[in-house]
Amino acid sequence: MSLQLLMTDNTRSETPVDSRAAVKAMMSQLDACNQQEAARIIRRVSRCKGNPGNKDLEKMAQWLDQGLDKVRKRQALHKPATFPAGLPVSDRVEDISDAIKNHQVVIIAGETGSGKTTQIPKICLNLGRGIRGLIGHTQPRRIAARSVSSRIAEELGETVGQQVGYQVRFTDNTSESSRVKVMTDGILLAEVQHDRFLDRYDTLIIDEAHERSLNIDFLLGYLKQLLPKRPDLKVIITSATIEVERFSEFFNEAPVIEVSGRTFPVDIRYRPLVGDEDDRDQGWTDGVLSALDEIEQHERQEKQPPGDVLVFLPGEREIRAVSKVLRHADLRHTEVLPLYSRLSNQEQNRVFQGHKGRRIVLSTNVAETSLTVPGIRYVIDTGVARISRYSVRSKIQRLPIEPISQASANQRAGRCGRVAPGICFRLYDETDFLNRPEYTDPEILRTNLASVILQMATSGLGEIRHFPFLEAPDRRQVNDGYKLLEELSAVDDKRRVTRLGRTMARLPLDPRLARMLVTSAEQGSLAEVLIVIAGLSVQDPRERPQDKQQAADQAHAPFNDKESDFATLLNIWNWFEEQRQELSQNQLKKLCQKTFLSWMRMREWRDIHRQLTLICREQKLTLNNQPANYDAVHKAILAGLLGQVAVKVEKREYLATRNRKVMIFPGSKVGKTAPKWIVAAEIVETSKVFARMVAAIQPEWVEPLAGHVVKHHYFEPHWEQKRAQVMGYEKVTLYGLDVVPKRRIPYAKVDPAECRNLFIRRALVEGDFQSRAPFIARNREMLDTVENLEKKIRRRDLLVDDEVLVAFYDQRLPSDIVSGRHFESWWKGLSAEELKKLELTEADVLQRPLDETSAQQYPDYLEWEGVKYPLSYEFEPTSERDGVTLNVPLMALRQIPARRLEWLVPGLLREKCIALVKGLPKALRRNFVPVPDFVDAALANLQPGNEPLAIKLGEQLRRMTGVQIDPDAWPEEELPRHLRMNLRVTGDKGKVIAESRDTDELQARLEGRAEEALASATRDEPGQKQAGEYIAWQFGTLPEHVQTEKGGMQVTVYPALEDLGNKVRASRCLDKLTAEDTHRRGVARLIVNRFGNTLADLERKLPRFKQSALMFAPIGQAKGLLDDLVLSTVMQHFLADQLPRTEQAFAELFDRHRGDFIPALEAADERLFQAMNGYQKVAKQLKGKINLALAASMADLKFQLQHLVYPGFLVNTPVQWLERFGTYFEAADIRLEKMAREMGREREFLHTIEPLWARYAAKLEQQKRQGVRDPELETYRWMMEEFRVSFFAQQLGTVMTVSAKRLDKQWEKTRI
Helix, strand or coil: CCHHHHHHHHHHHCCCCCHHHHHHHHHCCHHHCCHHHHHHHHHHHHHCCCCCCHHHHHHHHHHHHHHHHHHHHHHHHCCCCCCCCCCHHHHHHHHHHHHHHHCCEEEEEECCCCCHHHHHHHHHHHCCCCCCCEEEEEECCHHHHHHHHHHHHHHHCCCCCCCEEEEECCEEECCCCCCEEEEEHHHHHHHCCCCCCCCCEEEEEECCHHHCCHHHHHHHHHHHHHHHHCCCCEEEEEECCCCHHHHHHHCCCCCEEEECCCCCCEEEEECCCCCCHHHHHHHHHHHHHHHHHHHHHHHHHHCCCCCEEEEECCCHHHHHHHHHHHHCCCCCCEEEEEECCCCCHHHHHHHHCCCCCEEEEEECHHHCCCCCCCCEEEEEECCEEECCEEECCCCEEECCEEECCHHHHHHHHCCCCCCCCEEEEECCCHHHHHHCCCCCCCHHHCCCCHHHHHHHHHHCCCCHHHCCCCCCCCHHHHHHHHHHHHHCCCECCCCCECHHHHHHHCCCCCHHHHHHHHHHHHHCCHHHHHHHHHHHHCCCCECCCHHHHHHHHHHHHHHCCCCEHHHHHHHHHHHHHHHHHHCCHHHHHHHHHHCCECHHHHHHHHHHHHHHHHHHHHCCCCCCCCCCCHHHHHHHHHHHCHHHEEEECCCCEEEEHHHEEEEECCCCCHHHHCCCEEEEEEEEECCCEEEEEEEECCHHHHHHHCCCCCEEEEEEEEEECCCCEEEEEEEEEECCEEEEEEEEEECCCCCHHHHHHHHHHHHHHCCCCCCCCHHHHHHHHHHHHHHHHHHHHCCCCCECCHHHHHHHHHHHCCCCCCEHHHHHHHHCCCCHHHHHCCCCCHHHHECCCCCCCHHHHCCCEEEECCEEEEEEEECCCCCCCCEEEEEEEHHHHHHCCCCHHHHCCHHHHHHHHHHHHHCCCHHHHHHHCCHHHHHHHHHCCCCCCCCCHHHHHHHHHHHHHCCCCCHHHCCHHHCCHHHCCEEEEECHHHCEEEEECCHHHHHHHCCCHHHHHHHHHHHHCCCCCCCCEECCCCCCCCCCCEEEEECCEEEEEEEEEEECCCCEEEEEECCHHHHHHHHHHHHHHHHHHHHHHHHCCHHHHCCCHHHHHHHHCCCCCHHHHHHHHHHHHHHHHHCCCCCCCCHHHHHHHHHHHCCCHHHHHHHHHHHHHHHHHHHHHHHHHCCCCCCHHHHHHHHHHHHHHHHHCCCCHHHHCCHHHHCCHHHHHHHHHHHHHHCCCCHHHHHHHHHHHHHHHHHHHHHHHHHHHHCCCCHHHHHHHHHHHHHHHHHHCHHHCCCCCCCHHHHHHHHHHCCC
């Protein structure tokens, strides 16, 4: 009874089915069932442990019926195949058939042209294979899969898609009735994921196994594992040149059948190139031309028609170069065609079309296997090829031109001799050939294994290390594959597949592209990235025919994007889609042709895009509705290409990850803009290392995407007071490339221990922290006191080492205190007793006891005339501020005792004096040995004052030894910096305006600014009103001095009445001298005003004034002279004694002297006349032409007159010296009369007077700046006038005995 009847009866009677009997009946029919359904039944029975339920039985019965039906249909369609008589494989059909029947694995090795690719599937059909399952026939290339399927179908009298079909990526041209399925090896490999036992197939033919591609090696290893589990599966491995023994051994000594290939013999001729290896292109061109000459000679000798020539060259560039030469070589009746994989189908098909004359095909190694170029009689083999090699070290997919293996050379030779005896010209010598490796390295040893590892891990095939490869990959390559997957986040650091990795494995894409796709869904740019990925999966659709390259570039120009080659792809796609909507297919084809875009590749791009879109929907990846911006698209692309980021280092050179130097591929338009950062779809080494398919990126995109592979380097931890925490810098690198060169970060998470250490050192010990903790302020105060004392005594042996203080806080602070915030929270919770323990004591901070006299020796203030000037100390010999610094507000600059500063402070005075004495010339110094003893004795009699230290010290030493020391001999300028007082002038809010150790220089530099500061301070004083201007005393009482605060210290200012011409106002001066002079003139003006009309019309009332004014006219106005005369007379008559400072004192003074003022004024008028009369007499003689010999003397006379008579001279000249003006002018007149006769005496005088006057002028200027009036200096000034009288007119007499020596003695009396 049949299984179906048994099932029906049981169903009707509803009695339990004898499941075991049903299973047994079912299993007996499996040999006649289609293999796929039979495998399902066996798996279901196994799952049910041989005792399935009714539902399972129903399902199994359904599968059995389907399987039996498929087998019956295939059997009905079976026709015996015939074999062409001319093919070598036809002679071995029986041997091959027997081997397939009797062995699970058969290896068929045969030369090119034996017909094995097309005939073996037919042998399998005749053996009844392809009935229970498909005959799977793999090819290494898509073009080969298509062409082989069509050839087999043609020989069987079928159309493709019936009994013979093919499947390539995204195109399945098979049907239910198909028995032979030709496909790429990648398709079969992909089927392993969902058909682990390959149940669809009963026979597998692995063709072109000698290519040893990654897919072929993986398939062979997988089949080795699978065959014991599928004893019914037949495996046939075919190849033209193959390592027969290795394959046989790998498949347990499988039988090998060798099939002869060539129908005609091939003559191998070695024609090695001559010349320089550096110019290989020229060598190959010459070699090809000479081989063609030899072919022509051979054909003439043999009287043969022209035969086709196949030339093997390494790449497209070389093909273009040779093609150009051949087209200009005047080869008659010769057609030159290129053949390489990037050519359009239309251009490739020209190779297979009929022709007349000779055809020369210039090909890469694409014509070495699979693709058979018909009618080839001659082969010219350059012996090299571009072979893809992946460098584990540099992570570069290299395409170097290298010599091919012996097997590849024989393959090339086998391309001729199929239609007639052939000749193969090898452009290298036989020794070179024999020294080459026998076989090309399999791809698994030359590529990145990331994709294989991921597929194996997700397919449950175990680790790649344990997989039975024909030739196992190197451990370094395996590790490198894992590293790439880790970079893409497909595996974790323990090499376990992540969720992202599983999603990526389900996408039929390279892991890099898969990562881009997944990330684009997150970035909202899936629609755009899908287009880019599909575009990267096909050959570039842009065509550049050799004869129309410029036209092609112009046609492609609108698509180019200066920032991104990926955006260029998007532009091409968008343009194509717009045209597709508007044009018919035929119109679109023509437009593509006109635009130099491959129609077939655009279609393939669209097909892949469609398939990927469907896969994305299956994986629930959401397409974006709105167009994505540049950033979103390129961040997704970057996610898959993290190892291929580069930064520009020179004009055209980039530094890529892993320290690789690359250049943007010349064909890219991005190279013109040369962005700072780029990402490349691939980095390939050809003639140079090129980044191909590039786009500009921003470095800040990298870190979020590469967080798992970037390395963080932390450096320069440092305390920041403002943040009250330790900050550091972070450098982020991606495979050695600085993505973030320097970023400031909180350092606590990086190294808490270092942060705690820095917090204690910088914040607590060094005090660089604002804390409210009471013990911090007290500790800081104690440390500052000791530090200041160290600076004062200029020794570093008081304060304990920082390490002691660090240890103090380290013992008391908890380990988690690493910042100001932690510290503030912690101490607030402490008790008073615990806070007390955190206070430093003297025992904690001092290395030795303090000296009791330190405070007196090194005071904090210098007190002078009731004002305290703050002193600060610095002990840093290299610093500009080393030593003692006196701080003075700008306003008080003129009040400081300049000479007192030379005495420094008591603690440094002895050291300075010793240095001064030791710096004297040796002749002087030896009189004071031992120096310290002499200095100590001198200091016992010295008291600091506003007098020069060196002079006072010299006086004491002279007193002790009798040795006179010249003031100029003291080495004051050579003293160490700390032995000269530093003066720091401060302005508003304590801002430092200037610093210097030269008081005179500082006063000169800031002259005028002090008065400005005083005026500003006066205006800014609270309650201070604008000073009024009056003609009478309306100022109340004027104090002699007033204390005001400036810059944190008391400054003394001196009130005075200031003369404004007719009116007077109250003002303040910075020094007594200026105040006295200003006040005297101001009071004098008030006295003049008080006289009122009494002094009106004085020009007429004074008998001599008009004449005096006339003589004064060349110097100044009469009005000014009259004012000067009146004021000077008032000063002499009223103000010879103390100046009034109250209204009452002023009134009393006026009343006391007013009576005899007019006579005094008349006497002054007479004196003025006498003076001006003498002046005019001399001045007249100085006018006109001057004898050059007398010029210096005349200039001296003019100088004398200018310093005697000038606007305001009456007020400035004391009356006793004014009375002597007549004598001075008379002496000058006598000098003029003798001048021409006594030139020697003139020269002597000029030589003497110049230094005498120069030192006076300098000292006067210095004393003015210091606010000092020195009567001795004034005497010295008029003594110089008396000296002139004595020298030139002794007969006139002088007030005192005077000479150059007397002047020097007087000079010694002046204040220094």
